[in-house]
Amino acid sequence: MQADYGTGISSPTPVPMTIDPSTSNAAVSAAGLELHYGATPVLRGIDLSLGQGKTLALLGPSGCGKTTLLRLVAGLLAPSKGSVAIAGQIVADAATNAFSPPEKRNLGMVFQDYALWPHMTVGGNVSFPLEMRGVSRADRERRTLHALDRVGLSAYAGRRPSDLSGGQQQRVAIARAIVAEPQLILFDEPLSNLDRELRENMVGELAELIASLGLTAIYVTHDHSEALTLADQVAVMRGGLIEQLATPDELVAQPATPEVADFLRLGGIAELERRDACWVFRNSDIALMRADEGRTDNSRVLIPVAAITPGDIQPDRLAATVLRSQFRGDGHLATVSLIGADHVELQVLSRHKLKPGDGVGLLIDHDQIRWFAHPVHSPQ
Amino acid sequence: MFKSLKSLSLGVVAAALMAGVAHADVTVYTAGPQSLIDKMSEGFTKETGIKVNVFQATTGKVMARIEAEASNPVVDVLISASWDTATDFEKRGWLVKYSSPNAAKVPDFLKSDYAVAQGISALGIAWNTKSGTPKPTEWADLTKAEYKDMVNIPDPAQSGSSFELTAALAGQDEFKLFKDLQANGAIIAGANAEALNPVLQGAKAAVFGAVDYITLAAKKKGESIDVIFPASGTVIAPRPAMILNWSKNQDEAKKFIDYMLSDAGQKLVAAQMLMPARTDIPADRPLIGDLKLLKFDNAAVYGKRKETLGEITKIFGGK
Amino acid sequence: MAAKSIGGPAPAAWLAIAGLVLVVVVPFVAIVLQAIFPNLGQGSFSGPFSSFIATLNDGALIGMAGNTILLGACVVLASALMAVPLGVFRALYRVPGAALFDVLLLVPFMIPPYIATLGWIMTLQPRGYLQQLLGFNLSPFLFSLAGMTMVMAFNTFPVVYFAVSRTVEAVGARYADVGRVFGATPARAFWRITLPLSAPGLAASLMLVFAAAIEEYGTPAALGRRAGFQVLVTGIDLRISDWPIDLPGASIMSLLLVGLSLVTFLGQRWILSRRSYQTVNGKPTSKDKRPLGALKLPVVLAFSIVSFLATGVPLLSILATALSRTISGGLAFDNLSLDNFLAVFQNSAGALGALANSFSLGIGTALITGLIGVTAAYTVVKTKIRGRLAIDTLTIIPNALPGIVVAVGLILAWNMPWLPVTPYNTGFILLLAYCCILLPQPMRYATAAFQQIGDNLEAAARVFGASGVTAFRRILLPLVFPSLASAMLLVFALASRELVASVVIAPVGMQTIATFIWRQFEQGSIGLGMAMAFIAILITTLLPLTLLALLKRSGLVAE
Incomplete structure (x- = not known):
């Protein structure tokens, strides 16, 4: 079924004002949420719940469905199955055909392309949500200036959006999103159009703003550092499903799947098989460590960056060749492949620069290796 | 390939554009029916080998064109729908005197020294x-x-x-x-x-x-x-045919008048349900006498x- | 050689200037001079401005100018009333059969206005097709300002419909939804966001309609005379093509008409330059559209009625007339006959010659305007050479030159006795006229295309060793070709049916499709004229579509 959101004309079913007990204490929750375009599933069953004053990041590669999920929460799309509730009230439920349009959901939203209305001034853009809520003119002016002041643009109220730089436009968009103090603010990859330095500054500013205003927010991004910096909860999404929903700390310490670990760039992923009493890299004769009892015959593991110490090639170390290397601020992060097991690529942090083609010996702290419970066959 | 296509189509265009004018030998402006002048030109060309170039419109438009072109005229023979045109042009001294041998059977009130009726x-x-x-x-x-x-x-x-x-x-x-x-x-x-x-x-x-x-x-x-x-x-409206004095093809123009008044030409006139100028050509319609x-x-x-x-x-x- | 080594600009600019002078400047200057010096035709500059007083004192002129503006305004109003609601529904809602309606509403472009008018006359006059079918007629309505307005609005409203549906669609998807997130109801989002953002595009399209309406000849000539309603174009035509002719008077009226068009066109440019909101990023997709709900039936009905009136009635009337053995026989089965179509194919009255002439002229016009358009656009957009502003200005003038004015100017310019060679009285005079009238189309498309090409693409070609000319030919030309090709196809379709200029300056012995049809009507062979009209509409619609499909398949044209 195609998605739609009701209009004045199509007279949507009135939204029942009942409170679902299971979600009553959540600012936002979704249950069994699915969305199909024709036969193509975009979301395949999403369950989540976000507490008041918390920030949830939806993290994933493009096409994973994160923006679609956000638009479902915003009311710009209607679910094919499942329900969404905001502040305990069901705003969309495919089963009862209940649907409350975006303007009834008391939201703020920041868009990737800013979406400032070009025919209004900066001030006009920011005061629009207040106007829609019937705030008096004097109050509107005061609150608009206050919101613009928060993002450092109070001097620009009379300008046209097109006169401003990209960073300034995004600040206006943020002011517009917070001015009416909505119960929920949605961010749709707000920083992805900005260059790196500006982006890093804005992440900081945003984090401060969210904390100081106590905002409840959903933040969509494909940048794991943004997500881990801003969010209380991170949902890593893949193929229309939430792969893992956890706090940033849990996510880093205990990624649920190799894919999550890989997406968060926590280290190298390797497949191991038990041969004799050793764990051996699959399709090679290179042994990683001794095998304990009770484990399965093969497994996938994450070898975190922090678990590897690089050095010269010595008999007790795994020999590897440097493929590429990039400076990362605290050192050179090199990707290496094991000699004798070319298909295994690991990440190593080195104090000094490693050149492609160099040999390097790897000392691996076995305790830091994270074992994934069951071998998961990657869809690729 | 694009180039050759372009030059080819340009050639076609040029040929089509030039076709109308280049080989014309006598130019006739007529306020009469298009199909009459078409058939008459065809017959004339078949008989004499002289090509005919035609402009057909209402009398007002034909006159306007002649006036617009006054400084640079191209018309040789004019067939108007109003005898007044012949009188006017004769007064201006724009016409050539010509009496076609075929005009003998045309009654006197349908011809002058300068013009002769095609039909009525x-x-x-x-x-x-x-x-x-x-x-x-x-x-x-x-x-x-x-x-x-x-x-x-x-x-x-x-x-x-x-x-x-x-x-x-x-x-x-x-x-x-x-x-x-x-x-x-x-x-x-x-x-x-x-x-x-x-x-x-x-x-x-x-x-x-x-x-x-x-x-x-x-x-x-x-x-x-x-x-x-x-x-x-x-x-009644006799339709005078006349030769313009600026014509550079006066011999061909005279031949055209001759053909127009010939048996074949007058039969074409009668076939258009006009009264022929010559009294000896029959017509399937009321004639002046009626x-x-x-x-x-x-x-x-x-x-x-x-x-x-x-x-x-x-x-x-x-x- | 020195210029060439600097780049493509110089040759392109010279080509553009030469073409513009020949096609635009010559006729325009001729009109201005003739208006000032009434005896110019005799090679005399005596009595400057003497005709102004006589012409401008003519009470009829004020009436004609007033009628022209009145008719233009009425057509604009009627087009807006029809097009805006339909366009908005098309843009925001899922209208069943929307693609089909789009095609049906495109067809009026292909029906020459004078043919559509005659179709309406055959339908609505007493004992017309409407009366034969339903027992009543609308003759008093048709032969009035209201009738003229309706016929012309049905011809021009697609311009507004497509402009509105496209801008509202883009704006609606991108900006109006944002408004709803911030608390606006659909109605408020429409009034506060969608409408103001669409207004410039709407206003610009309405001004285009106004400009087209004041230049129109066929409809006022066929309907207005009966209503005693003269406009400037018919007045000019009368002065120039009926005896006694009045060239100075026609020139002055032409300048008046040019003035009106120019004001309109400058107004349009001003609106667009001042308040044009780029909404290119909007990704309107049908899945974002809303269902019509209870309005489904009325909206589909409205679309069907308008499509039927704009496309169905004229086409059916043309076809019915073309297929009638005799007009007085009416809509009767035994009156059905293919005689008229056979007559066209048997080259009766030079029908095939007229087709060949028009299509040759159409191809020639498309190629020449394409060449001038692409070089002029390149010079204006991509070079910094002096004089490009002059080129820009020259390409604006034809927008404000109605066909009849171009024709008058060409006669004045090329019929001077001292000219050693002249295109006058050859087919080339028509080519010149069509090129002048239609030049704005390729220019507009090519300018837009060049503006979207980054300067670095050409620079890269130069760095990698291409000369300026080669860079233009190998890099820029292929990139603008898709836009240029569509513009040239449009030029072909419009040129092959042009009536106004053709009637006035067609050379001796040369017929075009439009003059052939017009002449058949003047001689009472309505059926033959309509058969020709039907064939011409068919060809000018199908040929460009086929070519586009072929180009698309070969990958030369996107979208």
């Missing part, structure tokens, strides 16, 4: 036989209630013969007939064919003063239409052209 049309009432109105027999019939809002009048400003009919009839009763027509809902409706077209479909029942040959040709094609020549009299002609003083009528047209405009409004 007359004006009548064109009436749609399926219109549900009684068949009119007189001009004044069209002021009767049966024809309320059902009559078109060709614009006398756009047609020489229409003007002559208007002037002749208006002179008899000080425009009373036209005032009555207007009171009965008759309207002035453009040039001859424009006035006739609505009568064909039945939007109007009759044309007051239609050019007969167009109507007769339509009747021959199967349209339910007829021409009535009122017994009280009508006007019609009663209105009497009027040509010079006086044309002397008051502007006043007459002004009065008509006043009666019928518009413009």
